[in-house]
Amino acid sequence: MSKANPIRFVEIPVVDMDRAVTFYEAVFGFDLELQTIDGYExxxxxFDPAAPGATAALAKGDVYRPAQLGPIVYLAVDSIDATLHRARTQGGKTLxxxxxxxxxxxxxxxxxxxxxxxxxxxxRAGG
Structure with missing residues (x-):
């Protein structure tokens, strides 16, 4: 097994799936695919299996609790300034x-x- 890029999937806990989907689609500009997996929304x-890196899902269920403590997930963006603006307009906060x-x-x-x-x-450009 390769030691490079070992993380493959991250689940981000949510309470209100509709609200979270609206937020993530508006802030990050991608479409999310709704599914039920093992009884969880x-x-x-x-996800492009030919591309390097991991993907994620918003996850709702009894084992998922949103938090600011614990691991921090980094999402790639083209512009932090624009993303911070969109997050604030969708009710998010800059931490x-x-x-x-x-x-x-x-x-x-x-x-x-x-x-x-x-x-x-x-x-950075070229990075």
Whole structure:
């Protein structure tokens, strides 16, 4: 097994699936696919098995509890500034303003519609 990019899938807890889907589609600009998996409501993020990296889903059920503590999920964005603006217009909050991460690019953190801490990453040009 390769040691590179070991994370394949992340489940982001939600309380209100409709509200969360509206938030994520408006803020991040992608369509989510609704499914029921093992009895839990899921909204699957886009996934290309030929592309590197992981994907995620919004997940609703008795074992899912939104939180700002614990692991922090970083979502790739083209523009942190534009994403922060869209998040605020959808009722989200900025938890950590845009900061340089050196050669890695820029990062920021928001609170989503469900109360989760979600980090944003904008790569530097060519990175």
């Amino acid at each position: 899921m909204a699957l993020f886009p 950590y303003e845009k900061k340089s991460a050196g050669d890695w690019g820029w990062v920021a953190e928001i609170e989503d519609s469900e109360g989760n801490r979600i980090a944003l990453h904008e790569a």
